[in-house]
Amino acid sequence: MMVYWSLALLLPLLVQSLPITEEDLPIDCEDVFRNGSAHNGVYTIYPVGQEVPMEVFCDMGCTDNENHQGHWTVIMRRMDGTVSFDRPYSQYIEGFGKKKGEYWLGLQNMHLLTWRTKYMLRVDVEDFEGAKVYALYETFYVESESDGYRLRLVDFDNGGAGDSLGHHNGQRFSTFDRDQDGWSWGHCNKDHRYGGFWFNGGRGGCMQANTNGRYQWKDHRSIDGSGVIWKGWTLNSLKAISMKVKRLSLDELTS
Template sequence: MMLLLKEILLQYGWIYYYLLLLPFHLTHCQAVDSQAENLLKQINKVSESLKRLHLVNGKFCHLQSRQDQQKLLKNLLESTTSQYYLGYSYDTSYEECTSIYASGSTSSGIYPIWLKERFQFTYVYCDMDLVSTQKGWTTIQRRMNGEVNFERGWDDYVRGFGNPSSEHWLGLENIYRVSRQTRFSINILGPINIKLPKVGFDLEDWDGMKAFVQYTYFRLKSKARNYELDVNGLDEAFKNIFSMAPISGFEFSTPDRDNDENNQSHCASKYKSSWWFHYCLETHLNGPYPRYKQPMTRKNIYWGRWQLFNPNNTALRFASIKFYYSRDES
C-alpha cells in the first residue's frame, strides 16, 4: 500500500506540493479576511463619528441645509459597506468638492473628503458660490480676518492649522495628497482620470476690488522635494496685469526651514511668512494680516503688481487658494 501511494505521488507530484502548501494558503486567507473585517469595523466607527459631528456637534453645522447633511451622510455610510472587495480597496467617497457639488450638495460649507493615499478623511471648506463657470472649489488656504497666526514653523505648515470655517491652512501634506486624487469608473469604457487640478487665487482688497486669478495647472511635489510647486497657464483675463507664474518652480520655506534660492537673505524669516519663496517674492498670501486700508506691501499679505489692478494699491483683506477638478475620459 505504501509503495502504491509513493508511485502515485511521484507520478502526480503537483498534488503533493499542493497538499503541502494548502495549510499555509488557508492561514493566509484567514489573515486577509480578518484584516478586512477589522478595517470595515474601523470605517464604520469613522462613519458613526461623522454622523455625530454633522448632526450634533455645533462646530460642524456649516452645511447649509439638513437635506445636504442627510444626502452626504447617506453616501458616506453607503461607501463603508463597499470599501473593500476581495482584499482590494476602491473608493466611493468624495475626494474633492467638485464631486460633492455634482452630487447635488450645492451649499458652501464644511465637508469631509477622503484622502485615498492616507486612508483618512479631512475636512475642507467647499466654495460652491464662487462666481465662475465651474462650481465646487476645494479650499486649501483662506485669510479673512487675521484671527489665525500664520507665522509658524515647518511642522505646522506640513500638518495644517486653523479652522476650515474661518482662516486656515490645509497642510502641505494634505495639499499634496488632494492634488493627486484620482477616481476610476467601473464601466467597460475604461478609467476616468481626474487631471491635475486647476488652481484659483481669490483676492479682495480693503477697497472692495476683487480678482479671481486662475491657472490651469497645479502640481505640488513631495516632502522629499520640499513641496516644490509648479503652477502654469494664467487665465487670459489677467495676462497683462499679473505674473505668469509668481510661485512656480520654488520650494516651500518657513522661518525654521530656509529652502529659498536667496543666498543673501532668509526670505521666510525676513517677511515673517511661510511660502514658496525665490529671491525673495512676487507674492505671498501667508504674510501678516494687514490693517484696515493699509497699502499693499511685501511686509503683509502680498500679491505682486496689484497696483495695476487697483491704482490705490490697497492691501488685501481677503485671500484664498482653491482647487477645481476637471474630468476627461481616457
C-alpha cells in the first residue's frame, strides 16, 4: 500500500518533468486555437522552434463570423496613433509596439513565420465613419534579410478594399535610413517621410498603400500620401488597419 501511494504522489511530478517536444509548440495562432485557446489575445508562438519564441496577437474571429473562421496571426496593427512608426531599419527588423495595441511584428519574425509553409494574408481597413472592408491574398511571404525582406504576394481576392498592396509586390523594404525602393532619382521614405514600407520607386509612384504612415485624424485627405493609406478604397487616412496571416489548410493547398 505504501508503494502505491508513493507512486501516486510522484506521478504528477514525473508528468510535469517530461520535456516539451517541438511538436507540442504552436507555430501560429491556428495551433493556439487547436490547443484550446479560443479567445482573442496575446499568445506566444514558435514558428522555428522553442529557441525563437514570438509574442503575437491572435485574432480568433470570435467577434466576426465573416472573418474567414478566424485563427489569424496579426503581424501589424494601427488603431489609435499611440505608437510611432517613423523608425529606423533596425527597429523594423526587430519589431516594436505593444501586442495588445499598435505594433509591428518585425521583418525577421515575418520571414521566419512565412518561409517554411504557405500563408494567406488578410488586410482589414476601417475609416473614421466605421465602414470596414478587407483585401485577401492567397499567398504571402517575406524574403530573408539578404534579399531586403522582399514582399511576395499571389492571388488577390477583393473584400471591398481593392488591391493596393499589389503595387508593392516584389519590392524590398525601405526606411529613412535604408533606401531599397529602386528609385534612382530619389528616396520614397526620406523625401516624403512615409514610414517604413515596401515602397515601389518605379512606375505608378512610390505607393498605393502605406500601413505604416504617420497617423492622422478624421477628414484628413492624404494628398501627399503621408497618412495611413489604402488608395484602393479611399484617399483619406484610415482610422485602423491590420495585416494578419493564416496557414493554408491541406484542402486549400491542393485546390
